Amino acid sequence: MTTAYAEVYDPDGTRHGIPTWPWRWAPDGLATRRQLRAMGLRPGGQEPAAQVMRLRRRTREPLVAYLYHVSLALPVRPMTPAKWAAIDVALKARRTCPQCRQVCDYVIPRSLGCCNQCHAG
Numbered sequence: 662m663t664t665a666y667a668e669v670y671d672p673d674g675t676r677h678g679i680p681t682w683p684w685r686w687a688p689d690g691l692a693t694r695r696q697l698r699a700m701g702l703r704p705g706g707q708e709p710a711a712q713v714m715r716l717r718r719r720t721r722e723p724l725v726a727y728l729y730h731v732s733l734a735l736p737v738r739p740m741t742p743a744k745w746a747a748i749d750v751a752l753k754a755r756r757t758c759p760q761c762r763q764v765c766d767y768v769i770p771r772s773l774g775c776c777n778q779c780h781a782g
């Protein structure tokens with residue numbers, strides 16, 4: 662084990678406060694926020710249980726990713742009808758031409774600032 666690995670290998674958290682493993686060495690049952698998200702879960706208010714750490718080659722500045730207990734994670738909040746409605750309104754606004762107020766079946770290009778018909782004159 663190289664020195665760099667020894668520095669970030671701290672399963673008991675004596676050095677870093679919380680259990681720390683080298684990048685990709687995280688034990689089963691722990692996941693990063695992004696990994697939880699991929700499983701349809703969110704940390705749900707729990708504090709990071711551990712972390713994985715990697716030292717940048719040159720600066721030796723550590724890159725840290727917090728890990729959460731998968732068993733304590735909660736499902737991502739499901740979309741409510743109100744949320745869907747809000748998205749609907751937002752999408753419709755993006756399809757509405759600010760000049761002729763017509764709702765198009767495509768998103769108004771930012772570069773034009775109006776629908777194709779208005780742009781064509």
Ligand SMILES: [Zn+2]
Nearest residue numbers: 758761776779
């Ligand atoms: Zn228009």
